[in-house]
Amino acid sequence: MxxxxxxxxxxxNFYCSCERVWRPELWNKPVVVAGSGDGCVIARSPEAKSLGIKMSDPVHLVREEHWRSGLIICSANFPLYxxxxxxxxxxxxxxxxxxxxxxxxxxxxxxxxxxxxxxxxxxxxxxxxxxxxxxxxxxxxxxxxxxxxxxxx
CATH class of the missing domain: 3.30.70.270 (Reverse transcriptase/Diguanylate cyclase domain)
Structure with missing residues (x-):
């Protein structure tokens, strides 16, 4: 046998990695992907995780709290993924x-x-x-x- x-x-970090393949300028920057309607975080780069951003955090609060860190928020691009x-x-x-x-x-x-x-x-x-x-x-x-x-x- x-x-x-x-x-x-x-x-x-699949969705964030896909965004980085498409947009190489995102490498080594904190990136989150917002779900449909841009309501909640559905993916985070390691740099975004280190800022304390959690899955399902409301995007509007994440934007307000982390804009100084250079956080980049991407709308989900499911055809790309x-x-x-x-x-x-x-x-x-x-x-x-x-x-x-x-x-x-x-x-x-x-x-x-x-x-x-x-x-x-x-x-x-x-x-x-x-x-x-x-x-x-x-x-x-x-x-x-x-x-x-x-x-x-």
Missing amino acids: TRKAFILIDAD GDLSSRMMRTIAPLVPALTVYSIDEAFCLCDGMSDDQLHQVAVQIRARVLAWCGLGTGAGIGPTPTLAKLAS
Whole structure:
């Protein structure tokens, strides 16, 4: 019986990362993405997180409190996020035996029968290729079940 193995690939701060791919001037700046109607924060860059901005914070309060920090507020651009998600998944697919898209920024790679070293090498290769081809940083978790791979990520 072959050993079951899953690699979960998860894009970092996906909506903010997509905005940065589209607008490179946003790199290293605090960025939040506002949801439909620009009511609440639905994504934060690491720099925005360090300002104490939380998910679901009202955008009008965030704007008032953090305007001096150079905070950039982006309206959600779901067509852009969908396009980059599709590119990310198409970039990963040729590198693994089977791919299951889990969400807009996550996919499970089924890699049954691979050794620990092979799993590590595939995960490193996926992360490098997604960064080079799509401009998106990713994390990877490896486990014998999807749940444990998610936990490892």
